[in-house]
Structures are given as structure tokens and as C-alpha cells.
Amino acid sequence: MNRLSNNSMAALPADVQVPTYNRAQMKTGIVHLGIGAFHRAHQAFYTEAVLNRFGGDWGILGASLRSPTVREQLAPQDGLYTLVERATDGERLQVIGAVQSVLVGPEDPSALVAAMASPEVKIVSLTVTEKGYCHDPATGNLNLNNPDIIHDLNNIEKPRTAVGYLVAALQKRQQAGLKSFTALSCDNLPDNGEVLEKVVLQFARELSTELMTWIQENTCFPCTMIDRIVPATTDADRDQLAERIGLRDEGVVVAEPFTQWVIEDRFVDGRPAWEQVGAQLVSSVSEFEKIKLRLLNGSHSTLAYAGYLSGFDYISEVMREPAFEKLIATFMAREAGETVSAPEGFDLEHYQEQLRERFRNTALKHRTWQIAMDGSQKLPQRLLQTAREQLRGGGHIDIICLAVAAWIRYVSGVDEQGNAIEVSDPLANRLRAACDKHKGDAAGMVKEVLSITEVFGTDLRDEAVFVETTTNCLQQFYQQGVLNTVRKHFD
Numbered sequence: 001m002n003r004l005s006n007n008s009m010a011a012l013p014a015d016v017q018v019p020t021y022n023r024a025q026m027k028t029g030i031v032h033l034g035i036g037a038f039h040r041a042h043q044a045f046y047t048e049a050v051l052n053r054f055g056g057d058w059g060i061l062g063a064s065l066r067s068p069t070v071r072e073q074l075a076p077q078d079g080l081y082t083l084v085e086r087a088t089d090g091e092r093l094q095v096i097g098a099v100q101s102v103l104v105g106p107e108d109p110s111a112l113v114a115a116m117a118s119p120e121v122k123i124v125s126l127t128v129t130e131k132g133y134c135h136d137p138a139t140g141n142l143n144l145n146n147p148d149i150i151h152d153l154n155n156i157e158k159p160r161t162a163v164g165y166l167v168a169a170l171q172k173r174q175q176a177g178l179k180s181f182t183a184l185s186c187d188n189l190p191d192n193g194e195v196l197e198k199v200v201l202q203f204a205r206e207l208s209t210e211l212m213t214w215i216q217e218n219t220c221f222p223c224t225m226i227d228r229i230v231p232a233t234t235d236a237d238r239d240q241l242a243e244r245i246g247l248r249d250e251g252v253v254v255a256e257p258f259t260q261w262v263i264e265d266r267f268v269d270g271r272p273a274w275e276q277v278g279a280q281l282v283s284s285v286s287e288f289e290k291i292k293l294r295l296l297n298g299s300h301s302t303l304a305y306a307g308y309l310s311g312f313d314y315i316s317e318v319m320r321e322p323a324f325e326k327l328i329a330t331f332m333a334r335e336a337g338e339t340v341s342a343p344e345g346f347d348l349e350h351y352q353e354q355l356r357e358r359f360r361n362t363a364l365k366h367r368t369w370q371i372a373m374d375g376s377q378k379l380p381q382r383l384l385q386t387a388r389e390q391l392r393g394g395g396h397i398d399i400i401c402l403a404v405a406a407w408i409r410y411v412s413g414v415d416e417q418g419n420a421i422e423v424s425d426p427l428a429n430r431l432r433a434a435c436d437k438h439k440g441d442a443a444g445m446v447k448e449v450l451s452i453t454e455v456f457g458t459d460l461r462d463e464a465v466f467v468e469t470t471t472n473c474l475q476q477f478y479q480q481g482v483l484n485t486v487r488k489h490f491d
């Protein structure tokens, strides 16, 4: 079967939307670091909508900072890939042309730095996941002991990390007398632009204060809130699509129909007219970001750990269990929802209902295991900050504690049937060791894990209610199992 490409595109079924602009003549205005499925279903989708309506020089050069997989998928396809929007009642297909090519950082770091330093490039955006910022999530400071950061500081012309690449390219632009670019974080972190700015400046300071000052004065780091559920693509998705469109597309991405992008409107050298195609350009993103992180992502992580341990593979399956549906509605209304305030015109109750509806989407195979990854990097902003604020105001924290207990149970590395769990987390070994040290003793496990300050800060281990509630939950998990515990409390 032929591959999707510029040449084969004419053979696509008529109901598949295709690019309407001239791809060949478009310049590259954006370099994107971390060209995974999320970027391709989200920012590239918005940029594609702008290109389809207005044209312009906003082609995307994608970069992988680790593996060549995406380049291998997209290069034979001239960068084209299909976005499949899947709802319970049907799907919509669109071929996206915004991504012009993909570079693989480790193969030739200087080529990527040079591309980022090109005068055409006006925006460098990022989806490199929480751990890609190489910061200490509790303080937001750049982790100068991170081996890759140490490497990059000593080899700035051949960086490995996103932070290293940004500073290397900005240095080149400064030296060449070029304008700076806008550095646009699209990761799920509160105040993501500020986090990025802080690590970039701290890194640059290590090289030269002059460079740091130039970056400070010339570069913008807008905050963004990004939202779309994008499960990892499977071989079954690729086979199904081939049958549907008559072409092989190794780069297909599958997403829910819902999508939201809120962006702080601070760009040093222009941007695509994203506001014309559904994005919200605002003066401050923080409340939107807080709502999304605490309600959507906080719920997701809770459902992921407790759901995985209850034997569910997918989020929609967890939601079919009435006790979980009730648990998550209670979590949203009584815990996370209490710590946020809705911006004008934002209906918080409707938002919560809509979230539960999105989680119920059975057409989307969103693995609990996928969301469970990197919990040590996610918990602080998704659940722990909410717990702190609730503790301060005397509010409820029961479900947050249940989620934390489920996470501890999960990172212990063995499920309820005695099978190994493949825990993917930068702190996996430390977490496993902390649990192993206190096998069978819930109080010991909780105490040990809560003393990991990068995740829990130095305060939560001393919060008696938080510690006791989490310990009680973990004890019940070991005695009765997670599903029974949830059913007992949310019948």
C-alpha cells in the first residue's frame, strides 16, 4: 500500500480534509521542540487552521530531542500526517501539512541550533513534558546537578536539553545581531512561561551575565494553557486508518474532538492569527491553567493510579464504574473546584460536567498506564498544591489523599495480583526503594515517600491530617484492594 505523501494525497477519500495552501513556498516561522503526538494534534492543528485560512510563513520545523521515530514516520510522507478526531458517535479526518520536516537533535545538535537561530524563525515552542524543564518542581529552580544540564553547560554548541538548545540558539542570535524569538512553552505546568524563563535565565547566567541580560531584555516567554486528550497512537490505529483512506500513514495521531488553547499575548516578532481559529489570546493565563491542571489533570492522575490498580486499562473503563464516577465528581466539586475561581464568563459547573463527558469517550483508548507516567513530576501541580490550599482553609482533602496513596501503591512496583508494574518515572528507583524499605507497613511507606522533598516540599510530611488520611487509605488498599475501598466510600 502507498504511503501518504504530497503525491498520493490526491487519492484520499473526499471527506478527508487536506491542506489548501501552498506548502512548497512556505517559510519556516516556528521551530517546535518535542514533536510528539500532542503537538501534532494541538498547536500544529491550530497553525494548520491559520494556514488554511490565511496562508503565511508559519511552517513548522519539528525537532525530536531523543528518538528518530517521528522523523522516520514523517520524512517519507513529506511531513504530512492524519489527525483523527474520535468521538463516541463518529470520527473526522484531516491531513495536516504545517509540519515541513523533522530534525533529530542527538544526530546533529548543531544543525538544530542553527535552524533555531535562522532569521526566519520567530517562535520556538516546546512540548517536552514536565521533566524536560530540568527543574526542581517544588522550587522551580534549574537543577544544576542534572547530568544533562552539566553536559550542556560544558558543551553549549552541542546541547541535549531543551533549555540548552534555547540558550545556544539565543546566544547565536545575539552574536549575529538578530532579533530574538518568542519561547512558547506548551507543557502542562502552572505558569509554564515563567518556569521556562527562569530555567533559561539561570542556565544563561552560568555562561555569561551579558547573555542573560540580552535574553531578559529581548525574549518573551508567554504562558499558555493547552488542552486536548491525545492517547498514544497504536498499531491498530494505523491499520484502521489505512483501511479507511487506502494509504499507509505511520504518523497518524488520534485525539478527542475537544480542544482549547489559551495564550498570553506577548510575542517579540509576531505570531500566526491563532485567535481567528479558536485560540483565546488573553493578558493572563494563570487561572485557566490552574483550573485545567487541578480539575482535568488532577482527576486524570487520580483515575490513572486508582483505576490501574483496580484492573482498568482505559480511562473510559474507569468512568464506567459508578463508584469512580462519583469519586471524581466529588473530587472536582469539593476538593479541586474549591481552590479555583472562574474567570469572567466561565461556567465552572458546566466545565466539570464536560470533563466527565470527555473522560467517558469510549472511542478514545486512553491508557491509565500512559497517564500514570512521571507522577513525581505531575503530582505537585495537579494535586499537592490543591491539598495545601485546602488544608489552609480547612477544606476537604480525602480524595487527594486517596490519589496520593494510590500513587504510592502504584510506584511500589507490584500490583494487587502480585504482577510487576512498569513504572516510568525519573524517580522510579528511589520511589521503589522507599516502598521496599517498609513493606507491608503503610505508615512507614507514607512517611518515607513524603520525605522526598522534590515532590512534597518540606511541609506536607508535617501536615498531620494529610499524613494520616493518606496512611489510612494505603492501609485499606492493602487490606481490601483499591476497587473495594473506592466502592465502600463512593457507593
Ligand code: CS2
Pocket (backbone or CB within 6 Å): 188, 226, 227, 228, 229, 230, 296, 297, 300, 301, 370, 371, 372, 378
Ligand atoms: C494527561 C494529559 O498524560 C497525562 O498526564 O493527564 O496528557 C492530558 O491528557 C492532557 O493534559 C489533556 O489536555
